[in-house]
Amino acid sequence: MSVVAVGALLLLAGCATDEPSTASSAAASEAAGSGTGEQSKFFVQADYDRELALLDAAPTGPAGKPWEQALQPEMADTAKFKKAGPHKICFSNAGLNNPWRQVGFKTMQAEVEAQGNRIEQFVHIDAEGKDQKQIADINDLLGKGCDALIVSPNTTATLTPAVAAACEKGLPVIVFDRGVDTTCPVTFINPIGGYGFGHVAADFVSGKLKPGGKVLALRILPGVDVLETRWSAAKVAFDKAGVNVVGVEFTDGDPAKTKKIVNDYLQRYGTIDGVWMDAGAVAVAAVEAFLDAGQPVPPINGEDQLDFLQLWKDKKLTAIAPTYPTYQWRTPVIAALRILDGQQVPSPWKLPQPTITQDNLDQYADPDMPPLHYAMCGCTDLPGYPDRWK
Amino acid sequence: MRIAERRPLPVRLPRVRAGSLIPILVLLAVLLVLVAVRQPGFLAPPSLMSFLGRSTPIILLAAGQYFVIVSGEFDLSVGSLVTAQVVVAARLIDSDPSRTWPVVALLLAFGVAVGLVNGLVTTRLRVPSFISTLGMLLILVGAVYLWSDGAPKGGLSEEFRRFGRRAFEDVPALGRVPYALLVLLAVATLAVLLSRSDFGRTLAAVGGNPRTAELSGVRVWRAKTIAFVLSGLAAALAAILLGGYSGVSFQAGAGLEFAAITAVVLGGVALGGGRGSVVGAMLGALTLETLFALLNLYGVAGALKSTVQGAIILLAVAVSSVRPVSR
Numbered sequence: 001m002s003v004v005a006v007g008a009l010l011l012l013a014g015c016a017t018d019e020p021s022t023a024s025s026a027a028a029s030e031a032a033g034s035g036t037g038e039q040s041k042f043f044v045q046a047d048y049d050r051e052l053a054l055l056d057a058a059p060t061g062p063a064g065k066p067w068e069q070a071l072q073p074e075m076a077d078t079a080k081f082k083k084a085g086p087h088k089i090c091f092s093n094a095g096l097n098n099p100w101r102q103v104g105f106k107t108m109q110a111e112v113e114a115q116g117n118r119i120e121q122f123v124h125i126d127a128e129g130k131d132q133k134q135i136a137d138i139n140d141l142l143g144k145g146c147d148a149l150i151v152s153p154n155t156t157a158t159l160t161p162a163v164a165a166a167c168e169k170g171l172p173v174i175v176f177d178r179g180v181d182t183t184c185p186v187t188f189i190n191p192i193g194g195y196g197f198g199h200v201a202a203d204f205v206s207g208k209l210k211p212g213g214k215v216l217a218l219r220i221l222p223g224v225d226v227l228e229t230r231w232s233a234a235k236v237a238f239d240k241a242g243v244n245v246v247g248v249e250f251t252d253g254d255p256a257k258t259k260k261i262v263n264d265y266l267q268r269y270g271t272i273d274g275v276w277m278d279a280g281a282v283a284v285a286a287v288e289a290f291l292d293a294g295q296p297v298p299p300i301n302g303e304d305q306l307d308f309l310q311l312w313k314d315k316k317l318t319a320i321a322p323t324y325p326t327y328q329w330r331t332p333v334i335a336a337l338r339i340l341d342g343q344q345v346p347s348p349w350k351l352p353q354p355t356i357t358q359d360n361l362d363q364y365a366d367p368d369m370p371p372l373h374y375a376m377c378g379c380t381d382l383p384g385y386p387d388r389w390k
Numbered sequence: 391m392r393i394a395e396r397r398p399l400p401v402r403l404p405r406v407r408a409g410s411l412i413p414i415l416v417l418l419a420v421l422l423v424l425v426a427v428r429q430p431g432f433l434a435p436p437s438l439m440s441f442l443g444r445s446t447p448i449i450l451l452a453a454g455q456y457f458v459i460v461s462g463e464f465d466l467s468v469g470s471l472v473t474a475q476v477v478v479a480a481r482l483i484d485s486d487p488s489r490t491w492p493v494v495a496l497l498l499a500f501g502v503a504v505g506l507v508n509g510l511v512t513t514r515l516r517v518p519s520f521i522s523t524l525g526m527l528l529i530l531v532g533a534v535y536l537w538s539d540g541a542p543k544g545g546l547s548e549e550f551r552r553f554g555r556r557a558f559e560d561v562p563a564l565g566r567v568p569y570a571l572l573v574l575l576a577v578a579t580l581a582v583l584l585s586r587s588d589f590g591r592t593l594a595a596v597g598g599n600p601r602t603a604e605l606s607g608v609r610v611w612r613a614k615t616i617a618f619v620l621s622g623l624a625a626a627l628a629a630i631l632l633g634g635y636s637g638v639s640f641q642a643g644a645g646l647e648f649a650a651i652t653a654v655v656l657g658g659v660a661l662g663g664g665r666g667s668v669v670g671a672m673l674g675a676l677t678l679e680t681l682f683a684l685l686n687l688y689g690v691a692g693a694l695k696s697t698v699q700g701a702i703i704l705l706a707v708a709v710s711s712v713r714p715v716s717r
Contacts (some may be wrong), residue, residue, distance in 0.1 A: 101558045126539075178650045256636035263444075264686045267429070285636060292555060295442075307545075371485065 007119060035245035036217075038237040042228035046146055048236070051195040051229075054390025059352045066352045068328040068376045072191065073346030078186060081172045082342030083147060086120035089336050090146035091136045094154035094178065095129035098253060098281060099305065099372040104177075104329035104388055108383035109332040131158040138162045142169050148336040151185075152177045155156055156225045172339045176332045180227055187345050189331045191324060191353035198278065200322040200355050201301035202234035205274040206241035208299035208318060213273035216265050217248040218258060218286060220279050226324070226328040243274070255285035262289035275300040280321060283308045287317065304356055307371035321356035327378025409491025414657050414673045420582045421680040424616045428687045436565040443557065443568030444635070445679040447472075447628035449644055450574065452666055452675035453654040457617040460585075462597035462663030463512060463519035465618060467526035468625040468650060471504055472643025473628030477542055480638040485545040485635050493550065498626045504530075505622025509615030518619075527647070534640075542638040556632020570631050577627065578672060584620075585668040593617055597663020645696065652699040653678045657705040678702075 028354035033253050054071050061069030089112070096102055105124075112122045116195035123144065127134030139162070141149060149166055151173060153159035160181045166173050167184035216236060219231055231248075231362060238245050247265055251258040265272055266289065275286055280303020287308075290297045297317050304323040312319045328351050338345050354376060358366050364375035370390055379385055426433050450466055458465040465688060475497050504526065511522040557568040562709045584590050596603045596613050604610050609701070625643075625663070632642050657674025659666025 096477065096541060098541050102539070102541050102543075251643065253641050254641040256632065256639040256642050259636045267432075267683070268687055288555075288637070372543070 016101050035247070037248060039235060040228045040232040042225055043232035047176055047193075047229075048195045048233060051193050052199060054192045054350060055196050055200070055353075062071045064353070066325070066377070067330040069352055070346040071350040071352060072167055073349070075344040076347035077344060078172065078339040079254065079342045081148075081186070081339050083340050085340065087118065087337070088121040088145060088146040089119055089125065089148050089333065090141045090144060090151065091125070091150040091332075092134055092152070092314060093124060093126050094152050096126055097129045100279075100281065100303075100324070100326060100374060102372075103293050103374045103377055103389060105327040107326055107377050107382065108329040108333060109381045110379060110384055110388060111279070111333045112384045115333065115337060118256065119333075127154055129154060130154055132161060132279045135162045135358045138166055142166055142171075145170060147340055148172045148174065150176065150332045150336060151180075153180055154178070154291060155223065156180060164292075166271055172336070174332045174335050174339070176328060178224060185266075185341055187329060187335055187347040187349050189335060189349040189351065190226075191328055191351045193350075194226045194231075195233040196323045196353055198230035198233035201230075201239055201320060202237035202241075202276055204301060204320040205299050206238055206243045209241070209243050209274050211241050211242040213243045214246045214269055214271065215243050215274040215276060216272050217276045218251050218261065218282065219247055219248065220253045220281075227278050234276055234278075238276075246272070247324065248264075251282050253279065253281050255282050258282040258285040261291075265291065266290070266293050267294065269294065272298055276297045277301055277303075279303060279324075280305050280308050284311055287311055287315070287364075290387060291315070303304040304364060304375040305371075305375045306366065306369055306375060309361060309375060310367065312369070313361060313365050320359075323354055325351065325353065325376035325378065326374045327351070327376060329376060330365050330382075393632075399604070400426065410658060411667065411670050413674065414670055414677060417656075418677045420679060421526040421677060421684055423678060425684050425687065428684070429652075432683070432687075435563065439490065439557070439564055439566055439568060439571065441535040441679070441683065442574070443570040445555075445676055446568075446570040446574040447632045448579055448646065448653065448679060449650055449672045449675040450624045450628045450631070451650040452671045453577060453620075453658070454621035455650040455666045456581075456585070456657075456659055456671035457593060457620045458519070459651070459659055459661065460597045460663055460666055461593045461614045461617045463599060463614060463617070463652065464523060465508065465621045466523040466647045467504065467530065468531040468621060468628075469510060469577065469643040469646035469648070470527045470534075471501065471625040472646055473633060473640065474534045474643075475500060475626060476639060476642040477534050477538055479550065479629070479633055480537065480546050481544040483499075483544065483550055484549050485547055487547040487549045490547050490549040494630060497630060498623065499702070501622040501624075501626025501629075501687075502619050503618035503622070504625075509618030512618065512700075513611035513614050525612070542640055544638070546633055546637060546692060551629070551634040551637065554631040554636075570635075573627060573631065577624070578669075581668045581672070583707065589613070589616070590668075594664055598665070629713075641712055648699055649678065649701075652702050655703055661707055680709050 044289055057071045059071050060073060072345065096105055108110050113118055125137040125141065127137050128245065131154050131242035149171055152164055153163065153175065163173060163175060163180045164182050164184055173185040174187055174189065175185045179188055217234065220227055241242045246269055249261045251261060275298060277283055283300065283302030284307045287297050287300065297315065300319040301322065331349065331351060335345050335349065370385060373389055379389060393546050431437055455465055479493050479497060482493050508523050508526055511517050512519040553569050557566045559566055561567045592608055596608060596610050601612050636642065653675035654671040655661060656677055657670035660672050685694065
């Protein structure tokens, strides 16, 4: 009798523990059914909610100078870093290996020039997109008597210990663009971020489609926080809209590969109703794939790269361009000087992240600048414009 | 070997002659049927034309690679040469249409020069071609990176891009004939004529047995060097078409050297030289592209491409080495 009772209890217990796991696996397979796969391990709900809220927030700071503005700033005290100038500012750069970084770095150099004699020396080391080189670079710079260190990390996790080691040396460290997993830098500068970017684009694309519409998502590469967050926000939006994401592919940011992938999908599915991209560098290649196949270009997002804006204008595309503005390369230099003056700086320093839409397209599509230039450089008032960027 | 060929084949054993086109034609036909079953529209003229247009660069590279392989060497540098050419073209043209033709001429000269260096280093300095062209691959990759800071600059003019992107529209019966296809026809004709000329036969003899060729008065180093130059020239043409097709790209030529070698091997050309035909090599390239199209239609990940290529190379070499040598 008691054996039966225990057996029944065990059965019940078994049922009780089984139930949630069945439910969760059902939910997972349902999510996989929309084609977006599992959520990225970089996804943090609280950050997502905060970024989406920031999209509507009004910035503080001088009007017309978004690189000096901040969204909902919390100020960090920097009195202990106060130091007499002129200063030696060092910069460990993840790489110059894409046009976005090229435009950004030129903007940063121009900002250094604009600061005149406040900066005695500006040391730049290019890590050429290699984690190991950047770790060594940061280590080298620590022995060079820098007054402030700016880091644009190549990848998040791998560079964290190197940045933490730099903080321990006592000099102010400023991280921008891609983040690190430590709060030891004085400030971390970036625009609203990947969730905002990915959400704006996915919201636009899915808003133009019927439920079940076929969306192709093109990503550059996995494992970089700013790109992972873009995709994870898009995934949330696509799942919500109930569109059919037929493919999520990595392009390595390469136009040849992108065109091939889009072609393959057109061949496989006949038509594609929307294209979402986590970065605009290859948007033109994706559009060309549709044009060359003689198909209408579906709703698509790009970025503020001029070749895309121009194509958008010429071919009258249904498009949107959320930006990851290159003017953020100005801010670390400004921040470094403020910190060395002992002034408070926002930490984290969230910059506004404008979106280019049909309504303000003409304002940004400048036919006189090169096709690989980024419209949101905030560089028109800097020394050497426009020739430095040509 | 020629004497052996003139003898009638034994009837009881309908064995396929080395370098015969029959296996590759059968394979291509089977793949085309499979593709057509999956997607009947594929064989309609417009879609077929654009497929041929897109496959042209790799077919050109296979033709170039044929001359090198039949002479007993390898050319591993063609992929990075294509990339270098596209990046150089973008930077030099810098979106200025008037520079299109001078840059096209320069690219062809660049291709010839790289082939010449490959050939001379291999034949005169006696560096095995596997190493000399691998060295060239690394030199080109590094030079491009250094010259461009790791990101492409400038842009290709529409005039340059039309070779790889545009087509004759509204052609009766065919619809749309890509310019690339005309380039392909011209190159294929020249390649066939060249491989059947005295030079072509000499080259195969050099690959088959360099010592005998040398003793019978052939200047082996010159024949081989010309083969490398042909491969460089083919890479230049492929670069013009690929750059036109996809625009400035740092990966325009990534992996093309292996695709070309796979295609040549698939087309029945013996690695190590001496046997095979340029038509087989070009059909090999077309077959490879059809295979990739088929994999794509069945939703097989693109990442599997290199695995497939590797398997083909291993299989082809294994098959040719177990084939009885004596006849």
